[in-house]
Amino acid sequence: MENLQNIRIAVDAIVFGYKNNNLYVLLIEQKFGSADKYWALPGGLVKNDESLSDAVIRELHEETNVQLTFMEQLYTFGDDIYRDSRNRVISVAYYALVDASNLEIKADTDAEKVQWFKIDEIPALAFDHNLILKSAIARLKSKLTYEPIGFDLLPEEFLFSDLENLYCTILEKEIDRRNFRKKILSYGFLDQTEHFSPIKSGRPAKLFKFNDLKYNELIKKGFHFEIKFA
Amino acid sequence: MENLQNIRIAVDAIVFGYKNNNLYVLLIEQKFGSADKYWALPGGLVKNDESLSDAVIRELHEETNVQLTFMEQLYTFGDDIYRDSRNRVISVAYYALVDASNLEIKADTDAEKVQWFKIDEIPALAFDHNLILKSAIARLKSKLTYEPIGFDLLPEEFLFSDLENLYCTILEKEIDRRNFRKKILSYGFLDQTEHFSPIKSGRPAKLFKFNDLKYNELIKKGFHFEIKFA
DNA sequence: TGTAGTTTGCGTTAATTATACGCAAATATA
DNA sequence: TATATTTGCGTATAATTAACGCAAACTACA
Numbered sequence: 274m275e276n277l278q279n280i281r282i283a284v285d286a287i288v289f290g291y292k293n294n295n296l297y298v299l300l301i302e303q304k305f306g307s308a309d310k311y312w313a314l315p316g317g318l319v320k321n322d323e324s325l326s327d328a329v330i331r332e333l334h335e336e337t338n339v340q341l342t343f344m345e346q347l348y349t350f351g352d353d354i355y356r357d358s359r360n361r362v363i364s365v366a367y368y369a370l371v372d373a374s375n376l377e378i379k380a381d382t383d384a385e386k387v388q389w390f391k392i393d394e395i396p397a398l399a400f401d402h403n404l405i406l407k408s409a410i411a412r413l414k415s416k417l418t419y420e421p422i423g424f425d426l427l428p429e430e431f432l433f434s435d436l437e438n439l440y441c442t443i444l445e446k447e448i449d450r451r452n453f454r455k456k457i458l459s460y461g462f463l464d465q466t467e468h469f470s471p472i473k474s475g476r477p478a479k480l481f482k483f484n485d486l487k488y489n490e491l492i493k494k495g496f497h498f499e500i501k502f503a
Numbered sequence: 504m505e506n507l508q509n510i511r512i513a514v515d516a517i518v519f520g521y522k523n524n525n526l527y528v529l530l531i532e533q534k535f536g537s538a539d540k541y542w543a544l545p546g547g548l549v550k551n552d553e554s555l556s557d558a559v560i561r562e563l564h565e566e567t568n569v570q571l572t573f574m575e576q577l578y579t580f581g582d583d584i585y586r587d588s589r590n591r592v593i594s595v596a597y598y599a600l601v602d603a604s605n606l607e608i609k610a611d612t613d614a615e616k617v618q619w620f621k622i623d624e625i626p627a628l629a630f631d632h633n634l635i636l637k638s639a640i641a642r643l644k645s646k647l648t649y650e651p652i653g654f655d656l657l658p659e660e661f662l663f664s665d666l667e668n669l670y671c672t673i674l675e676k677e678i679d680r681r682n683f684r685k686k687i688l689s690y691g692f693l694d695q696t697e698h699f700s701p702i703k704s705g706r707p708a709k710l711f712k713f714n715d716l717k718y719n720e721l722i723k724k725g726f727h728f729e730i731k732f733a
Numbered sequence: 734t735g736t737a738g739t740t741t742g743c744g745t746t747a748a749t750t751a752t753a754c755g756c757a758a759a760t761a762t763a
Numbered sequence: 764t765a766t767a768t769t770t771g772c773g774t775a776t777a778a779t780t781a782a783c784g785c786a787a788a789c790t791a792c793a
Contacts (some may be wrong), residue, residue: 279551282510282581282593321509321591325581349579349595351512351555361551363512363595365579434740452781454742475740476788501780664769682752684771705769706759731751 280361284328285316285402287347287368287409288339290376291426294442295391297376298406301336302386303399311399312390314406316364329367337387342425344369347409356401364400368409374428414444418500421462424483432470432478433457446502453500460498462488510591514558515546515632517577517598517639518569520606521656524672525621527606528636531566532616533629541629542620544636546594559597567617572655574599577639586631594630598639604658644674648730651692654713662700662708663687676732683730690728692718 288299303313315336319328326344333339344367350356351363376389390396395406417423423439424431437453440446457463464482472478518529533543545566549558556574563569574597580586581593606619620626625636647653653669654661667683670676687693694712702708 276551278511278548280512280549281508282512318508319510319581319593321506322584324584325579325593327582346578348576349555351549351595352557354552354554363549363555365581365593433742449782450741451743451783455744456780472740472789474738474790476742478741663771679753680770681754681772685773686751702760702769704761704767706771708770 280363282319283316283362283364284319284325284332285314285364285366285405286329286333286344287314287366287406288333288337288341288371289368289409289413289426290371290373290389291439291443292373292376294438296410296443297389297391298395299337299339299371300388300390300395300398302388305399312388312396313399314366314402315387318362319365325365326367329369333369339369339371340375341369342372343422347405347412350401350405353401364405366405366409368412370422370425372428373426417443419498421483421488421498430466430468430480430482433481434478436481440500444502448502456500460491460496462491510593512549513546513592513594514549514555514562515544515594515596515635516559516563516574517544517596517636518563518567518571518601519598519639519643519656520601520603520619521669521673522603522606524668526640526673527619527621528625529567529569529601530618530620530625530628532618535629542618542626543629544596544632545617549595555595556597559599563599569599569601570605571599572602573652577635577642580631580635583631594635596635596639598642600652600655602658603656647673649728651713651718651728660696660698660710660712663711664708666711670730674732678732686730690721690726692721 286299290297290299299315300312301315303311305311315333316329317332317335319325320331323331325346329344330341333341347366347368349363349365354361356362356364392410395403397403398406413422417440423436423443426439427435433454434450436457437448437450440453441448462484464484464487466480466482468480469477470480516529520527520529529545530542531545533541535541545563546559547562547565549555550561553561555576559574560571563571577596577598579593579595584591586592586594622640625633627633628636643652647670653666653673656669657665663684664680666687667678667680670683671678692714694714694717696710696712698710699707700710
């Protein structure tokens with residue numbers, strides 16, 4: 274009756290990037306057989322002596338060269354026993370963000386292909402990765418409204434209009450530019466730099482910076498970040 | 504170089520109950536050696552052919568006789584490689600709620616002891632279970648403010664004052680009774696029953712019921728539950 | 734040099750929501 | 764019948780959100 278446990282444990286990463294009014298996800302091409310190619314989330318089996326988060330970092334490092342600005346555990350997928358047809362595998366999924374200015378660097382390590390995909394142009398993925406991705410997008414959307422993680426998707430210094438557009442496109446909502454700016458600025462965790470960005474047209478815009486110290490000060494005082502839309 | 508994965512996967516459950524202005528957690532007594540006894544969260548290893556949530560349900564059924572009203576995955580604890588000193592074990596933690604009217608029924612299955620503990624009288628637990636519990640309490644508190652799970656801790660029919668007290672005690676905040684009532688009632692998902700509760704003193708109070716159908720209707724219309732306090 | 738087009742940055746006002754209370758109704762108990 | 768207690772409904776004020784107006788600062792082009 275007593276049977277040895279024969280379940281593998283893997284980690285998968287959903288890495289989000291943002292550029293030019295588009296949310297991107299990092300996918301790698303997985304080769305099973307000779308003709309059997311599938312895009313999949315980066316990930317792999319956890320080693321015996323490494324922590325879960327270390328495993329994610331290692332896998333990402335092995336397969337890509339992205340520099341994360343944020344990472345958090347998403348969910349553990351283990352209710353579908355046959356999510357991997359070969360073995361019982363439970364996957365602990367992490368989602369992560371990368372700075373938009375680092376988004377162009379694509380690493381094609383060896384034969385493995387790595388590519389950024391627009392969120393609305395995702396192909397059929399391996400395993401239950403479409404499901405996992407869907408869940409990550411939902412979490413990203415939700416988290417964006419109650420924690421200042423949007424800044425992790427932008428370069429160190431950014432335009433207010435970039436932040437606006439980021440919120441608009443990811444949350445798929447209209448927002449009033451002026452009220453949005455007023456609200457964010459009222460929090461007081463943004464520093465205005467002396468730099469201006471190369472302009473395309475219109476009035477030159479100041480660049481802003483997210484100030485972690487100020488943010489943490491506010492948190493200690495009981496501050497609670499929140500962005501709501503109608 | 505290629506080593507076989509030797510990691511066990513377990514589930515643990517944090518079961519919350521509420522009664523008489525107190526939040527309770529269900530613990531079981533774990534026996535390691537002869538004298539080595541520890542209270543611990545109910546849980547155990549996942550079987551090869553069962554889903555994670557089934558494993559939680561099974562373990563709870565084996566060790567206790569609680570009837571859950573709510574269950575959700577909390578977090579997967581696997582960053583501390585030595586959280587179990589005997590083997591590498593990764594634990595997927597679930598938290599769950601039980602109806603207050605079922606809280607008295609304690610099952611002492613065989614030699615194993617099961618007991619409800621007040622949240623502020625928790626002993627030193629086995630493994631990293633104190634940490635897990637802490638994380639579950641944080642989640643419960645947070646979830647209570649943006650989803651109507653408080654009702655899952657109360658009997659089918661409850662007094663408004665019970666609901667008030669539940670929020671006050673779990674969130675450790677003062678609230679204005681009248682504003683709280685106004686707000687909750689304004690949502691329109693509570694049904695007033697014709698029953699009255701046995702009174703101790705004061706004006707007799709009507710019993711209320713949470714109406715899932717009405718709540719789901721609201722959700723479909725874009726409603727968003729929220730309870731905030733100053 | 735001037736005009737049109739564009740984007741930024743700062744305001745103002747109305748609508749909604751939250752907060753802070755007041756107080757009578759309905760009961761048990763003394 | 765008076766007192767203590769808890770419920771249930773209301774109202775005034777403060778705070779926040781939503782909806783808009785508009786000038787400033789630039790580019791591009793005639």
